[in-house]
Amino acid sequence: MKTVKEIAEEIVAREGGFVNDPDDPGGATNHGVTIHTLRRLGLDINHDSRIDVADVRGLTRGQAVDIYIEHYFKRPGIGALPEAVQPSVFDMYVNAGMNAVKILQRLCTDMGFPCDPDGQLGPQTIRAAQAAYEAAPSHFADAYGIARRNYYYGLADVRPQSRKFARRTNGGKGGWITRAEEFINPRYHLTPAQHAARVAKWG
Numbered sequence: 001m002k003t004v005k006e007i008a009e010e011i012v013a014r015e016g017g018f019v020n021d022p023d024d025p026g027g028a029t030n031h032g033v034t035i036h037t038l039r040r041l042g043l044d045i046n047h048d049s050r051i052d053v054a055d056v057r058g059l060t061r062g063q064a065v066d067i068y069i070e071h072y073f074k075r076p077g078i079g080a081l082p083e084a085v086q087p088s089v090f091d092m093y094v095n096a097g098m099n100a101v102k103i104l105q106r107l108c109t110d111m112g113f114p115c116d117p118d119g120q121l122g123p124q125t126i127r128a129a130q131a132a133y134e135a136a137p138s139h140f141a142d143a144y145g146i147a148r149r150n151y152y153y154g155l156a157d158v159r160p161q162s163r164k165f166a167r168r169t170n171g172g173k174g175g176w177i178t179r180a181e182e183f184i185n186p187r188y189h190l191t192p193a194q195h196a197a198r199v200a201k202w203g
Contacts, residue, residue: 004079007087008068011094012061014179020053023161028056031064032094041071068094076101077121082133084141088183092148095179099151101125107147108132145184152176153198160202167199 002010015032026034035056038045045055045063072093073079078086085104092100098119105117105125113128113135133140156166156176166174173181173195181189190198 002087004069004073004090005065007090008065008073009061011068011091012064014091014182015064015094018057020056023164028053030056030059031061033059033064033067037067037071041067043067077126080121080126081129082140084133084137085129085144088141088145088148091179091183096151100148103147103151104129104144107144111135111143141183142185142188145180146188149177149180149184149190152180156199156202163199163202167195167202171196171199 012031015029018028018030020028026036028035033056035051035053038055038059039051042051043055044051045058048054068090073090076093078090078093081089081104089100089104092103101119101121102117105115105119105128108115108125108128108131109117111132113131115125115128136143152166156163164174165176167177168174172192173190177190177195
């Protein structure tokens, strides 16, 4: 299995550089780290006594990797989950915060191992995740990835501004969907026709 640092470096590469998209509720972002994250963590990157877009621009890849490892892997407790699902939950936590855990909790509950969808990786969720993994060791990571993909589609269903992240201008799979499918066995990837059918109601 890859190290946590290797996974974090892949996340940084996947996230890309500086973006300030008005349709992205995260606001100004660099290497996937948002201005809201810097403010929440009190990280004044350029040491000018304020945290603004300039700090987001100045964030290095190495700093982003360190932020992810400490605040998106270690502190939430992702290392206590079955190894097979850690990379996808970690990647999703960077992308969607506690919703990454809520998706896991709902999946475990659907598989017959109930836990409260509170977004916290407490003992109940860890036990449920381990039991779910043991019940389906070859499919648990795929099931989480599929649930994650469904979450993205559902988000775009209710928020039209987010649809460009799930569907490209040419109608193909957007970044959200391809990102989720990086953690799903190719046999479970949607075909272009299946994707088109899923987003057809968006117009």
